[in-house]
Amino acid sequence: xxxxxxxxxxxxxxxxxxxxxxxxxxxxxxxxxxxxxxxxxxxxxxxxxxxxxxxxxxxxxxxxxxxxxxxxxxxxxxxxxxxxxxxxxxxxxxxxxxxxxxxxxxxxxxxxxxxxxxxxxxxxxxxxxxxxxxxxxxxxxxxxxxxxxxxxxxxxxxxxxxxxxxxxxxxxxxxxxxxxxxxxxxxxxxxxxxxxxxxxxxxxxxxxxxxxxxxxxxxxxxxxxxxxxxxxx
Amino acid sequence: xxxxxxxxxxxxxxxxxxxxxxxxxxxxxxxxxxxxxxxxxxxxxxxxxxxxxxxxxxxxxxxxxxxxxxxxxxxxxxxxxxxxxxxxxxxxxxxxxxxxxxxxxxxxxxxxxxxxxxxxxxxxxxxxxxxxxxxxxxxxxxxxxxxxxxxxxxxxxxxxxxxxxxxxxxxxxxxxxxxxxxxxxxxxxxxxxxxxxxxxxxxxxxxxxxxxxxxxxxxxxxxxxxxxxxxxx
DNA sequence: AATGTTTTTATGTGCATACATATTCACCTG
DNA sequence: CAGGTGAATATGTATGCACATAAAAACATT
Numbered sequence: 145x146x147x148x149x150x151x152x153x154x155x156x157x158x159x160x161x162x163x164x165x166x167x168x169x170x171x172x173x174x175x176x177x178x179x180x181x182x183x184x185x186x187x188x189x190x191x192x193x194x195x196x197x198x199x200x201x202x203x204x205x206x207x208x209x210x211x212x213x214x215x216x217x218x219x220x221x222x223x224x225x226x227x228x229x230x231x232x233x234x235x236x237x238x239x240x241x242x243x244x245x246x247x248x249x250x251x252x253x254x255x256x257x258x259x260x261x262x263x264x265x266x267x268x269x270x271x272x273x274x275x276x277x278x279x280x281x282x283x284x285x286x287x288x289x290x291x292x293x294x295x296x297x298x299x300x301x302x303x304x305x306x307x308x309x310x311x312x313x314x315x316x317x318x319x320x321x322x323x324x325x326x327x328x329x330x331x332x333x334x335x336x337x338x339x340x341x342x343x344x345x346x347x348x349x350x351x352x353x354x355x356x357x358x359x360x361x362x363x364x365x366x367x368x369x370x371x372x373x374x375x376x377x
Numbered sequence: 378x379x380x381x382x383x384x385x386x387x388x389x390x391x392x393x394x395x396x397x398x399x400x401x402x403x404x405x406x407x408x409x410x411x412x413x414x415x416x417x418x419x420x421x422x423x424x425x426x427x428x429x430x431x432x433x434x435x436x437x438x439x440x441x442x443x444x445x446x447x448x449x450x451x452x453x454x455x456x457x458x459x460x461x462x463x464x465x466x467x468x469x470x471x472x473x474x475x476x477x478x479x480x481x482x483x484x485x486x487x488x489x490x491x492x493x494x495x496x497x498x499x500x501x502x503x504x505x506x507x508x509x510x511x512x513x514x515x516x517x518x519x520x521x522x523x524x525x526x527x528x529x530x531x532x533x534x535x536x537x538x539x540x541x542x543x544x545x546x547x548x549x550x551x552x553x554x555x556x557x558x559x560x561x562x563x564x565x566x567x568x569x570x571x572x573x574x575x576x577x578x579x580x581x582x583x584x585x586x587x588x589x590x591x592x593x594x595x596x597x598x599x600x601x602x603x604x605x606x607x608x609x610x
Numbered sequence: 611a612a613t614g615t616t617t618t619t620a621t622g623t624g625c626a627t628a629c630a631t632a633t634t635c636a637c638c639t640g
Numbered sequence: 641c642a643g644g645t646g647a648a649t650a651t652g653t654a655t656g657c658a659c660a661t662a663a664a665a666a667c668a669t670t
Contacts, residue, residue: 152653165550177620188655193621209621209662218546220461223556227454227610313451317398323456325606327560327578345560345578373558377460385623410650421625426651442651443633617666624658631652638645 150185156195159185164204164215172217175205221377227323227349229310230286230365234278242277245303246337250292257289260352261359270298272308275337282338284371288363294355309363312353318360321353325373334366344369383418389428392418397437397448405450408438456610460556460582462543463519463598467511475510478536479570483525490522493585494592503531505541508570515571517604521596527588542596545586551593554586558606567599577602 150156163169175181178196182189196213199205203222207213234241250268258265270290276283288308290298295316303311326348335342347367353360383389396402408414411429415422429446432438436455440446467474483501491498503523509516521541523531528549536544559581568575580600586593 165552167550171547179620190623190656191654193623194653197622207621210619210664211662212620218462218465218543220459221554221556223458223460225456225458227456229451232451310451314404317400319398321454321610323454323608323610325558325580326604327580327600327602329562329576329578343562343576345562347558347560367560369560371559375556377554377556412650423626423653424624426653427623430652440651441633442631443635443649445650611670613668613670615666615668617664619662619664621660621662623660626657627655629652629654631650633649633651635648636645637647638643640641640643 151187151191153191153194153198156181156185156187156192157198160195160199161204169215171215171219174212174214177212223375223377225373225375227351229313230276230284230307231310234276234283237278239278240280242280243305243307244275244277246273246275248272248303250299253289257362261289261291261362263291263293263359267293272303274303274307276307276309282340282368284368285334285337285366286363287366288361290361291359294358294360308361312361316353316355316360318353318355321351323352324350326350328366330366338366338368340369347371347373384420384424386424386427386431389414389418389420389425390431393428393432394437402448404448404452407445407447410445454610456608458606458608460584462546463509463517463540464543467509467516470511472511473513475513476538476540477508477510479506479508481505481536483532486522490595494522494524494595496524496526496592500526505536507536507540509540509542515573515601517601518567518570518599519596520599521594523594524592527591527593541594545594549586549588549593551586551588554584556585557583559583561599563599571599571601573602580604580606 150159169175176184178189178192181192185192196205196207200207203219204216205213206216231241249271251271252266253269253271255265257269258267261269263269270292272286272288272290274286276286286307286309290308290312292299295312297315298311301311328346328348330338330340330342330344330346332342334346335344338346346369349365350363352362383392402408409417411422411425414425418425429438429440433440436452437449438446439449464474482504484504485499486502486504488498490502491500496502503525505519505521505523507519509519519540519542523541523545525532528545530548534544561579561581563571563573563575563577563579565575567579568577571579579602582598583596585595
């Protein structure tokens with residue numbers, strides 16, 4: 145029973161992963177406690193702790209004080225999506241990025257918008273629409289409302305060359321956000337902007353960004369047919 | 378300049394977050410090193426390390442040895458989606474879960490499937506189609522191919538009452554998976570199963586699960602119109 | 611049996627220290 | 641000046657120890 149040196153937390157983690165995967169420890173099973181594992185692996189308890197904590201964070205282990213550590217029965221796969229600036233997203237795929245502002249101006253928003261952003265119904269917000277291009281073809285249509293009460297500087301911007309997407313990241317701090325993915329059929333105008341048939345199935349990302357209790361911006365991104373959002377898990 | 382006790386890593390993290398958010402440390406800025414921060418906060422370096430490492434994991438800080446720690450210029454928002462078993466997903470929304478198997482049998486898969494799964498083109502796979510219901514209304518259509526070479530036990534299952542979704546999680550180990558989200562227009566048969574109009578925009582999740590180098594299963598989930606996948610960031 | 615109290619136990623965290631490792635930066639050499 | 645070399649430095653991690661904390665389990669009390 146030579147223990148081939150599990151002296152760093154990565155290798156401890158690998159070994160634990162191996163045992164889970166090899167079903168030596170089955171889903172739902174209680175695994176040995178940290179002290180015993182440290183003894184077996186010939187390392188410090190804190191090293192084992194680091195490894196197990198990391199696995200718990202990624203959802204493979206369930207840990208509770210006194211109750212011990214067990215293999216998650218039905219691991220909730222955690223797909224981590226990287227929502228980057230659209231320009232980066234396009235360039236990372238090796239395509240040329242392009243940007244066209246469509247329109248921009250202060251407007252009283254629809255009730256659905258002021259409601260979601262919790263602003264007064266008669267309070268005008270900055271509305272910006274723009275098209276993101278990849279290799280000169282339409283990539284995504286951005287429809288955004290900006291709370292000028294929170295980001296007054298946005299009023300001085302026309303978003304002609306810099307997308308609101310990027311400008312806001314640089315100028316508007318935020319604490320958290322809600323994001324939702326869905327599918328919708330292209331309306332006539334949307335279809336014409338994205339140069340796709342009317343009623344095409346579009347991939348949608350809705351994002352609402354908050355600075356503590358105040359909504360900063362609400363954006364809807366419509367992606368042309370065939371768009372895929374991929375990740376690993 | 379009283380330092381009101383930053384003696385645990387959470388409060389250190391909160392304070393760092395506050396400074397980033399208050400723009401005392403702006404995007405791109407280099408922040409003080411761990412030793413200095415530990416001194417300022419009156420705690421051990423390892424405590425500061427824990428706090429900063431955690432922030433780096435969530436993408437708010439960029440850390441490099443010797444180069445130091447800086448506030449991420451354009452934070453890549455990491456949206457973590459929890460992809461649970463569909464039954465749990467439905468029940469968590471407080472709705473009644475239902476399940477109907479549509480069909481199930483060994484079949485030679487289309488080339489697109491055998492190609493993606495890297496199985497021989499003439500190798501039959503187990504094909505299962507099923508409908509998931511929420512409050513007796515169609516919720517998601519599951520179309521799945523199972524590699525019986527990897528999960529031979531699946532042949533003994535008819536998936537009449539237990540969904541392949543759940544059965545596999547319990548019986549088939551896997552190491553990793555690819556997942557993709559997109560939108561598609563409902564074909565005639567899909568529309569009829571989901572009882573929605575033909576050509577409706579459906580939300581799609583495609584998942585391909587691997588056990589090391591062998592594909593375990595490939596599944597396509599079609600969600601009815603109006604479905605949203607939400608998360609926080 | 612129902613309820614409240616104490617003990618036990620596994621994880622969670624903090625600290626001081628030491629050493630590892632990746633980079634940068636300054637310096638040296640041809 | 642180009643290019644290589646080595647010192648300096650910030651983060652990364654392992655260790656041993658101590659104590660905190662949650663929660664189960666054992667025990668006592670009514």
